[in-house]
Amino acid sequence: MSFTIAITGKGGVGKTTVSGLVVSRLIAGNRRPVLAVDADPNTCLDTVLGISLKQTIGSAREEARIIAGKGMGAGISKQEMLEIKIAESLVEGADFDFLAMGRPEGPGCYCYANNVLRTALEKIAHHYPWIVIDNEAGLENLSRRLSQKVDVLVMVADPSRRGLETLRRLHALAREMEVSYGKLALVVNRLRHDQLPDELDAIRRETGADYVLALPDNAEVAALGERGGPIAELPAENELVKRVDGFLKTITD
Secondary structure, rough: OEEEEEEOOOOOOOHHHHHHHHHHHHOOOOOEEEEEEEEOOOOOHHHHOOOOOOHHHHHHHHHHHHHHHHOOOOOHHHHHHHHHHHHHOOOOOEEEEEEOOOOOOOOOHHHHHHHHHHHHHHHHHHHHEEEEEEEOOOOOOHHHOOOOEEEEEEEEEOOOOOHHHHHHHHHHHHOOOOOOOEEEEEEEEEEOOOOOOOHHHHHHHHHOOOEEEEEEHHHHHHHHHHHOOHHHHHOOOOOOHHHHHHHHHHHHO
């Protein structure tokens, strides 16, 4: 049975960095193998994890469509060709594998790419005891049952008033879309004074959140981002690493 952690938040609050930290610290804690899923069309998690992504679900679907349309896949159905291309898009590592949704063909709805990603996850998820999903800014893919079961839904915000209000809106959206999750965690990222805003107590009561995690602004993370280094390079004594380790111990033990 897979333990799934889904992470969401508005753009620019550091949710992909948090996702990368969760993946790397699960591995460091011998909780592996991990399936890391980038369900944000603006794929960034591969860079944070320090891997090279050659193909996404969106591009795999397009390639399969072209091959089928030109009759180049003799004896192979369009669905079989799509499954082959999806398998090719899975980046395999020693401790984690990586899958990215990417963008669908042309403008318009991401429904088809979401559906293909959902189908891919249904086929391979049982191979992984741990799954981490970095979601787009909203909750649309989760509402479409991208993951059949989310054990912990993590909502990331910055400490600004607008950022905290986003937590309320995300929670309301999750209820409206009937997103199913076991536990709820609120993460306030990039705290300058390492002190949670007073308003967060009210938000925790309103949302019924099970966990609250404070992550201070961190110079080492900023330096990694500037040079494009993988998040796993952060030392165990880094304050963010220690806090994420404590959080993971709480939610998984």
